[in-house]
Amino acid sequence: MNIKMVLFDLDGTLLPMDQDEFTKGYFSLLARKAAPRGYEPKGLVDAIWSGTAAMVNNDGSKTNEEAFWKRFAEIYGEKALKDYPMFEDFYKNEFNGAKSCCGFNPKAAQAVRKIKEAGYRTALATNPIFPAIATESRIRWAGLEPTDFEMYTTYENMRFCKPNTLYYTDMTKKLGVLPEECLMVGNDVSEDMVAASIGMKVFLLTDCMINKERADISVYPNGVFDELLKYMEIN
Numbered sequence: 001m002n003i004k005m006v007l008f009d010l011d012g013t014l015l016p017m018d019q020d021e022f023t024k025g026y027f028s029l030l031a032r033k034a035a036p037r038g039y040e041p042k043g044l045v046d047a048i049w050s051g052t053a054a055m056v057n058n059d060g061s062k063t064n065e066e067a068f069w070k071r072f073a074e075i076y077g078e079k080a081l082k083d084y085p086m087f088e089d090f091y092k093n094e095f096n097g098a099k100s101c102c103g104f105n106p107k108a109a110q111a112v113r114k115i116k117e118a119g120y121r122t123a124l125a126t127n128p129i130f131p132a133i134a135t136e137s138r139i140r141w142a143g144l145e146p147t148d149f150e151m152y153t154t155y156e157n158m159r160f161c162k163p164n165t166l167y168y169t170d171m172t173k174k175l176g177v178l179p180e181e182c183l184m185v186g187n188d189v190s191e192d193m194v195a196a197s198i199g200m201k202v203f204l205l206t207d208c209m210i211n212k213e214r215a216d217i218s219v220y221p222n223g224v225f226d227e228l229l230k231y232m233e234i235n
Helices: 017-036 041-056 064-076 076-083 084-092 092-099 106-117 132-141 165-175 189-198 223-229
Strands: 005-008 121-124 182-186 201-205
Touching: 017 041, 017 084, 017 092, 017 121, 041 064, 064 121, 076 084, 076 223, 084 092, 084 132, 092 132, 106 223, 121 165, 165 189, 182 189, 189 201, 201 223
Parallel strands: 005 121, 005 182, 182 201
Antiparallel strands: none
8 A cells, every 4th residue: 555644533433432321421511611701602602513514514605613603603702702701711721521432442552653653644634513621521531642643624714614625635735745655544434434535445343433424334444453554454
């Protein structure tokens, strides 16, 4: 394989989780933090989903952070922008309570380190809908450090989201590699395996696989971390 760069998804890939359980726990913590500032829980959750949709539909004219806060301010007005420090404080502190909603697989960090030792470059291709500070926390929950990756995508540094292929194109440009020089490792068939359509090689991690469309996964190399290392011919 003419691979230089291995891109890893985070949630459900390096960090085992049930997406629904994690989201429920995360939103519960955020609602508790925001309640004293007058945010009603259901309205807050609906607004966050609306802001997330704005990021997913981002046309690249702004960062995902700008897309989110523009939509959030349309819902709550200038009050939302004044409360930015409160949300930032949440991600620094209370957000870490959501770790209890995640699992842990030591083979994830072991695989990343073995792949790096074998001479491959590594980057974290997690859907950039979270602030950097939240992404850095989730990296650590997986037993890794942000410095294990040349780049990790966040809502501050990206203008597209998965499954938009422009997300992957933009990332490869930032990393200075061609798509065909990359291997994308992820657990979501529709969001991660779409990287194959721009020429990337892909590997589907099946531990916490998401396959909403019930696609035929036999068309992708797939398995657990031991099988990923075998696929890459790393002992």
